[in-house]
Amino acid sequence: MNEILSVGLILMAAVVAGHLAQLARIPEVTGYLLVGVVIGPSALDFISHDNITTLGFLSDVALGLILFNIGSIFEASTFRQVGPGVVRVTLWEASLAFVLVAAVLLASGLSLPLVLLLGVVAMETAPATTLMVLNEYDAKGPMTDRLLALVALNNLYVLVMFGLVTAGLTFLDASGAGWLAAAYRAGHGLIWTTLGSVALGALLGLVMDSLATRAKESGEAMILSIGAVLIGVGAARWLGLSPLITTLALGATVANASSNGDRLLRALGRADPPLYAAFFVLAGAELVPSSILGLGLVGVGYTVARAVGKIAGARIGLRDQDVPPMVRQQLGYCLVSSSSLAVGLTIQIRTAFPAYAATVTGIVLAAVVIFEIIGPLLTRRALVATGEAKTIPSPLNKTSNAELLS
Amino acid sequence: MDGEVTPKLLAGTAIKIRVAAACMVLLGLGAWLTPPAAQSTIAPAQEHAAPLLEAQVQLRDSARPFRGVVEAAAPLLRYAAAVVPPPLPDAVNRDYDALPRASLPDGFAVRVSETEWLTHARALDGRPLVRLRDAAGVERDATLTAFDRRTGLALLQTDAAAGTAPRLATDLPAAGALAVATGAWEARDIVVPAFVTSAGGGRYTLAPAAGTLVPGMPVFSLGGELVAVAAGDAQGQAFDASQAVAGLRARRSAGQSEASFGMAYQAVPASLRPVFGEQGVLVTHVLRGAPADTGGLVAGDVMTRIGDTEITDLPAATRLLGEAAPDTAVALTVRRNGRFRTLTVTPTTPFAVAALDRADDLAGRDAHDVLSPDQMTAAGIPRGASILAVNGQPVTSRADVDRARRRSRTPVPVLVRHGSTRFFVALDASR
Numbered sequence: 121m122n123e124i125l126s127v128g129l130i131l132m133a134a135v136v137a138g139h140l141a142q143l144a145r146i147p148e149v150t151g152y153l154l155v156g157v158v159i160g161p162s163a164l165d166f167i168s169h170d171n172i173t174t175l176g177f178l179s180d181v182a183l184g185l186i187l188f189n190i191g192s193i194f195e196a197s198t199f200r201q202v203g204p205g206v207v208r209v210t211l212w213e214a215s216l217a218f219v220l221v222a223a224v225l226l227a228s229g230l231s232l233p234l235v236l237l238l239g240v241v242a243m244e245t246a247p248a249t250t251l252m253v254l255n256e257y258d259a260k261g262p263m264t265d266r267l268l269a270l271v272a273l274n275n276l277y278v279l280v281m282f283g284l285v286t287a288g289l290t291f292l293d294a295s296g297a298g299w300l301a302a303a304y305r306a307g308h309g310l311i312w313t314t315l316g317s318v319a320l321g322a323l324l325g326l327v328m329d330s331l332a333t334r335a336k337e338s339g340e341a342m343i344l345s346i347g348a349v350l351i352g353v354g355a356a357r358w359l360g361l362s363p364l365i366t367t368l369a370l371g372a373t374v375a376n377a378s379s380n381g382d383r384l385l386r387a388l389g390r391a392d393p394p395l396y397a398a399f400f401v402l403a404g405a406e407l408v409p410s411s412i413l414g415l416g417l418v419g420v421g422y423t424v425a426r427a428v429g430k431i432a433g434a435r436i437g438l439r440d441q442d443v444p445p446m447v448r449q450q451l452g453y454c455l456v457s458s459s460s461l462a463v464g465l466t467i468q469i470r471t472a473f474p475a476y477a478a479t480v481t482g483i484v485l486a487a488v489v490i491f492e493i494i495g496p497l498l499t500r501r502a503l504v505a506t507g508e509a510k511t512i513p514s515p516l517n518k519t520s521n522a523e524l525l526s
Numbered sequence: 527m528d529g530e531v532t533p534k535l536l537a538g539t540a541i542k543i544r545v546a547a548a549c550m551v552l553l554g555l556g557a558w559l560t561p562p563a564a565q566s567t568i569a570p571a572q573e574h575a576a577p578l579l580e581a582q583v584q585l586r587d588s589a590r591p592f593r594g595v596v597e598a599a600a601p602l603l604r605y606a607a608a609v610v611p612p613p614l615p616d617a618v619n620r621d622y623d624a625l626p627r628a629s630l631p632d633g634f635a636v637r638v639s640e641t642e643w644l645t646h647a648r649a650l651d652g653r654p655l656v657r658l659r660d661a662a663g664v665e666r667d668a669t670l671t672a673f674d675r676r677t678g679l680a681l682l683q684t685d686a687a688a689g690t691a692p693r694l695a696t697d698l699p700a701a702g703a704l705a706v707a708t709g710a711w712e713a714r715d716i717v718v719p720a721f722v723t724s725a726g727g728g729r730y731t732l733a734p735a736a737g738t739l740v741p742g743m744p745v746f747s748l749g750g751e752l753v754a755v756a757a758g759d760a761q762g763q764a765f766d767a768s769q770a771v772a773g774l775r776a777r778r779s780a781g782q783s784e785a786s787f788g789m790a791y792q793a794v795p796a797s798l799r800p801v802f803g804e805q806g807v808l809v810t811h812v813l814r815g816a817p818a819d820t821g822g823l824v825a826g827d828v829m830t831r832i833g834d835t836e837i838t839d840l841p842a843a844t845r846l847l848g849e850a851a852p853d854t855a856v857a858l859t860v861r862r863n864g865r866f867r868t869l870t871v872t873p874t875t876p877f878a879v880a881a882l883d884r885a886d887d888l889a890g891r892d893a894h895d896v897l898s899p900d901q902m903t904a905a906g907i908p909r910g911a912s913i914l915a916v917n918g919q920p921v922t923s924r925a926d927v928d929r930a931r932r933r934s935r936t937p938v939p940v941l942v943r944h945g946s947t948r949f950f951v952a953l954d955a956s957r
């Protein structure tokens with residue numbers, strides 16, 4: 121099937137999935153993922169692996185837009201209100217997930233480097249999935265305010281930790297090049313990826329802000345926003361930086377530079393639906409549900425330990441913070457989703473440490489299937505339990521249609 | 527929005543200009559300080575230079591490398607079958623490493639005739655009876671019929687005839703060429719483009735450009751001919767398929783009657799007799815998880831007796847160890863640090879040993895990092911060798927070597943690794 125037909129099919133499938141999701145009272149993102157599984161190589165194979173590879177740029181664009189949106193959370197005045205508490209929760213939930221996963225894997229007999237790599241991957245929370253569910257239910261409240269910042273900080277924390285772990289393992293593996301050269305290479309990689317990405321995102325954000333004054337029409341603003349995000353993602357790849365941190369920094373800079381930022385974000389919002397839908401359907405198409413069967417005890421331990429670490433870590437982090445008890449109880453459930461960043465880190469591990477590729481791939485990809493399906497459901501449940509879901513889409517029914525017609 | 531507008535953090539032209547300038551300086555500095563990429567070990571053959579350059583350009587786009595190679599390899603996927611854990615009775619299973627291997631594809635086999643499949647012992651995980659699942663999802667039981675202990679390659683036989691085999695390569699790739707390994711597992715097609723970094727003597731070394739080489743994976747030339755079968759080890763070894771098939775058909779011996787201990791040994795060098803004694807053979811390598819490892823042997827042990835028979839020299843050791851039978855315990859007397867001890871070792875088949883992971887547990891240091899050229903020459907250490915241990919201790923620096931030499935009054939034993947071979951040499955304590 122050619123790519124144009126694939127994209128059309130993906131979007132149509134997304135429409136159907138959205139309606140079916142409403143009927144089933146599950147988040148739209150879950151519907152998109154499930155329909156992606158159905159039309160993907162695991163089932164009907166309407167979308168083949170080649171299609172997924174070719175359409176990967178759509179996923180890159182969508183992820184860039186999502187992270188740009190999330191980066192806007194770091195607007196200084198807003199962040200000051202929730203910042204210190206959010207940092208504390210991030211440190212607790214991510215670190216506890218790491219510790220519990222590492223303990224379980226060490227007890228299972230895995231080697232330390234493998235345990236460290238899997239532990240870091242386990243820290244991740246999916247930004248895209250979380251944002252989608254919050255948008256769908258028009259969520260507002262103390263838990264929502266913290267959630268977006270949490271997810272952004274979590275991803276930053278994970279990337280820095282991943283850089284540290286891989287730098288350390290690469291350094292220890294180095295032979296023949298001298299320890300000094302190996303240390304320099306590892307250290308430069310870590311610092312360049314983090315600070316360089318922030319600098320690139322900030323620079324692009326300032327350029328975008330200066331051009332925004334001239335983009336008066338909303339159409340122009342949308343073009344400017346999408347163009348800047350694409351340049352951010354492309355330039356980051358070209359320079360060997362992190363597209364994720366770059367687009368986060370881009371969003372944060374735009375939000376902090378001037379009031380143009382709000383206008384740009386609103387304009388971008390109109391381009392989101394098809395790209396987000398395509399992103400999640402493609403993500404679903406890449407899932408291999410049968411991999412769950414091969415998860416094994418180690419994989420089950422990884423999955424359970426990660427979930428427990430996230431939920432318990434969030435609760436511990438919120439202790440002594442002024443939040444409603446229900447928020448303290450439910451926030452951790454919103455952090456269970458795991459997807460694109462975990463998959464991205466797995467791909468990097470496969471390239472950098474091929475000896476661990478098979479084990480990491482087997483465990484992480486199977487766990488991602490589980491978390492991608494249950495994560496949005498848990499987030500929805502938490503939003504409903506805390507009363508922060510302002511809109512619960514009601515399933516279509518003939519009675520309401522009849523009332524409209526009469 | 528009503529109400530007071532909160533001033534933005536980066537409001538003001540001056541601060542924006544300062545931040546932008548700082549970002550540009552940071553980016554420029556970071557790019558300037560980026561260390562050069564690690565030296566490639568590929569020595570490109572002249573005629574493959576152009577494709578290599580293009581391939582290196584493709585590598586920069588890490589999201590979609592070698593797309594053309596992957597697409598061209600799609601038809602080759604049908605020749606490989608995944609080795610899946612079969613529902614076999616425990617009696618024929620030899621478990622050397624349980625989870626997580628059990629949850630992953632053990633490896634692949636490639637069809638070489640209507641009923642024959644070629645693979646590596648590591649893909650079979652020591653099992654002589656396995657199940658193969660081909661790209662169409664059809665499962666067949668396959669039995670080991672021949673095994674080559676030199677390469678670890680194994681020939682399997684299935685009952686049902688199905689499918690055609692790929693052409694065996696006649697025009698073999700040289701170092702620097704690009705090859706592609708394939709396999710289909712579950713719903714995934716696995717295509718691994720790989721550079722040939724060395725070729726010769728029926729053996730290849732491959733550097734995967736993306737992905738991982740799994741044991742038993744068929745390696746094809748870009749013309750679609752079967753070149754080799756991958757061992758799936760960290761060294762990237764693969765063995766010539768046409769040579770292997772011919773040899774294995776001639777053997778038709780599963781190697782089940784031979785015994786293997788999973789260790790390597792050498793005669794005690796004359797220069798090291800003051801350290802290791804006059805009699806016996808010196809163990810240089812014990813494979814992790816092998817019978818010798820389980821029995822307690824370590825590199826540096828001197829085997830002096832097998833059962834009740836003394837070991838007089840290297841040929842005697844080889845003959846006596848070769849007389850052992852799989853699964854029959856043998857008493858080995860070794861001298862370690864001047865003391866004798868008797869270890870009970872139960873050998874297994876060479877096929878089962880070949881299935882073990884050969885990753886080295888000792889990292890070692892390049893010899894020229896810790897020894898002077900004169901020392902290397904005097905000790906007979908070749909260029910490119912690594913020093914694994916000096917006087918039984920791991921080496922981290924030249925200081926470790928100097929310390930060992932100062933403390934010893936006899937020649938200092940040095941464990942060296944060169945390629946896939948380990949051996950002991952003597953370092954003079956007086957220098």
